[in-house]
Amino acid sequence: MSKIANAFKNGKAFIGFLTGGDPSLAKTEEYIFEMIAGGADLIEIGVPFSDPIAEGSVIQRANLRALSAGTTLPKLFALVERVRQKSQIPLVFLTYLNPVFRYGYERFFQKCRSVGLDGVIIPDLPAEEQGEARIFAEKEGVDIISLIAPTSEERVRVIARNATGFLYVVSSMGVTGVRGEIQTDLASMLALARSVSELPAAIGFGIGTPEQARAMAGVADGAIVGSAIVRLIEQHGETAHEPLRRFVAEMKAAVLES
Amino acid sequence: MSNGRYGPFGGQYIPETLMQEIHALEDAYARYSDDTDFNAELETLLREYAGRPSLLYFAEKMTAVLGGARVYLKREDLNHTGSHKINNVLGQALLAKRMGKTRLIAETGAGQHGVATATAAALLGLECEIFMGREDTERQALNVYRMELLGAKVNPVDSGTKTLKDAVNETMREWVARTHDTHYLLGSVMGPHPFPRIVRDFQAVISREARAQVLQAEGKLPVAVMACVGGGSNAMGMFHHFVPDAGVRLIGCEAAGLGVDTHQNAATIANGSLGVFHGMKSYFCQDEQGQIAPVYSISAGLDYPGIGPEHAWLHDSGRAEYVPVTDEEAVAAFEFLARTEGIICAIESAHAVAHAQKIVPQLPENESVILCLSGRGDKDVAAIARSRGVQVHE
Incomplete structure (x- = not known):
């Protein structure tokens, strides 16, 4: 059992995302601890990429800010190492494949293990293409977290069977970003996933309010929130500490009520 | 998986949300690329129209x-x-129609692929939206108007470098949001399998x-x-x-x-x-x-x-x-x-x-x-x- 399972130990989980290096690496480090203080159970750190094709405009802008601030993968590994000295919270990267590929799969997953990163989410690496990375990830005990989409249908069986860490259930079609309503039949998706996998499942994409978080955690084991957090950081820049902690606490409370 | 590989190159590195659709495209192409009626219709269009x-x-x-x-x-x-773009566009537009799609989306750089796609959409009665980097809409303003004349909606793309690569990003984002009625009519021998194969075959x-x-x-x-x-x-x-x-x-x-x-x-x-x-x-x-x-x-x-x-x-x-x-x-x-x-x-x-x-x-x-x-x-x-x-x- 990987450390990621710990995130789901205390009831329903709240998973928070922020883009690494937005507005700066120092602030990202402080903000991670604010999110932990607010009650986050797992933190996703986005590795900024020049062309984030699965992201909506909010996270696209965060990627640009982080890259302009000089954020790189080696610097984010150093950040994880610093956070790890003070906290055992499960940490994962959300990264597009190319930065990992350029770094080298073997070296990348060795580094993940040595700094204490528990898993990676790679939105442009579907099940069929995971083999080339998975051999190195498994060797180092790092989870590659698989995504399940509303269009996955029967693919859910194959994906869930090979998945590690947790199942990332994409709530609706489209890119990341807060949505007014989520209409997917998530209960059926979850039922199918659970029939083939013991892993916890968390729902992400489009969740921005406590009501949505409560509803999503109601059908799954947790809720993932990215764009709403990144937007707070965009609004408050270097002084997002307080609003961030308050927002995470509110969302965590909603998730627990579900 | 050897499918869609050219030596070590190629593959299908796309979000899970698109995988079902890309497999449906593979299946449809496998079926229609050998279909007599499909090929006869395409040949007629290439000869009489293009x-x-x-x-x-x-x-x-x-x-x-x-x-x-x-x-x-x-x-x-x-x-x-x-331009040569029409060869691929007519093939893919016919394929999209066979798949039951009613809407085409495409990226364009110079505007040639966008114009060709808008043309095929007009001819075959399909809706059409084109994504084009803001910088390209300015250096190829005439082609923007051509596409609009043909009934397409042109969306200028303001992300990144505002050129072709960003137009591709934005078209992919649009496709992730809407696959049920929409075909991404990719314009070059690139992208996830089967696009490099389909575009090459039509060209x-x-x-x-x-x-x-x-x-x-x-x-x-x-x-x-x-x-x-x-x-x-x-x-x-x-x-x-x-x-x-x-x-x-x-x-x-x-x-x-x-x-x-x-x-x-x-x-x-x-x-x-x-x-x-x-x-x-x-x-x-x-x-x-x-x-x-x-x-x-x-x-x-x-x-x-x-x-x-x-x-x-x-x-x-x-x-x-x-x-x-x-x-x-x-x-x-x-x-x-x-x-x-x-x-x-x-x-x-x-x-x-x-x-x-x-x-x-x-x-x-x-x-x-x-x-x-x-x-x-x-x-x-x-x-x-x-x-x-x-x-x-x-």
Whole structure:
């Protein structure tokens, strides 16, 4: 059992995302601890990429800010190492494949293990293409977290069977970003996933309010929130500490009520 | 998985949300590419609507001026909508219709692929939205209006470098949001499998015709065929049926912008490295961190940081050669062809003309070469004038 399972130990989980290096690496480090203080159970750190094709405009802008601030993968590994000295919270990267590929799969997953990163989410690496990375990830005990989409249908069986860490259930079609309503039949998706996998499942994409978080955690084991957090950081820049902690606490409370 | 691979290149590196749809496309293509009715309908459209076969024109004056091998021009510029793009567009639009799609979306750089897609959508009664980098909508304003005339909605893209790569990003984002009624009509031999294969097959009509035409005219195969390369669709089309002919050199001409040793170019084979982007493993212009590099070319259609996976493989296996051509050389070749043959070709195609000017004088007079003129140059006249310091109003 990987450390990621710990995130789901205390009831329903709240998973928070922020883009690494937005507005700066120092602030990202402080903000991670604010999110932990607010009650986050797992933190996703986005590795900024020049062309984030699965992201909506909010996270696209965060990627640009982080890259302009000089954020790189080696610097984010150093950040994880610093956070790890003070906290055992499960940490994962959300990264597009190319930065990992350029770094080298073997070296990348060795580094993940040595700094204490528990898993990676790679939105442009579907099940069929995971083999080339998975051999190195498994060797180092790092989870590659698989995504399940509303269009996955029967693919859910194959994906869930090979998945590690947790199942990332994409709530609706489209890119990341807060949505007014989520209409997917998530209960059926979850039922199918659970029939083939013991892993916890968390729902992400489009969740921005406590009501949505409560509803999503109601059908799954947790809720993932990215764009709403990144937007707070965009609004408050270097002084997002307080609003961030308050927002995470509110969302965590909603998730627990579900 | 060997499917969709060219050596180590290719693959399907896309979000899970699109996987079901991409498999549906694979299935539909497998079914219809061998379907008699489908192929008959496509052939009729290519002949009656697009104007195929395109001419293989012996450029006698250019041959005389260069003083070497006999130069033939494969006149894709004479197709309906003015470029080779229509070959792929008609094929994919028919396929989309067979799949029950009612809406086409596409990226465009210079606007040629967007115009072709909007044209097919108008003809076949499909809705159409085109994504085009803001910078490209400005340098190719006339094509934007053409697309609108044809009933398409043009969405200027303001993210990233505001050029072709960003248009592809935005079209993918749109497709992730809406697959049930929408086909992404990808314009080049790039992206996730099966697009590199589908686009190559539909463009292969270029070399199928050209090979027969040159045999008819010369009684033997040419020593080289050449074409410009961005993503690489006209080049793949020009190369495909010559790939088994070991004696025919396949030459792709990349956009070297201000020079391969500057930061202002789009020469992927010269300057790129192995990476994974836009759904495929291939060569890309990128930095050490794997961030995709901003690229530059005077030609909006070649202004792309990657190259199709089959080209990457043809390069690595040594079957094809790829050479850089600068903006300055391309502009000079654009003017050369206009004055020598009375043909105003696309600035993209002028990259191939420029390379022909370099190598044809060294080739024997009793041999021939074929140049793919991928498009016509009306769209480029204003920009070329500007680059020469002449102000014209469109």
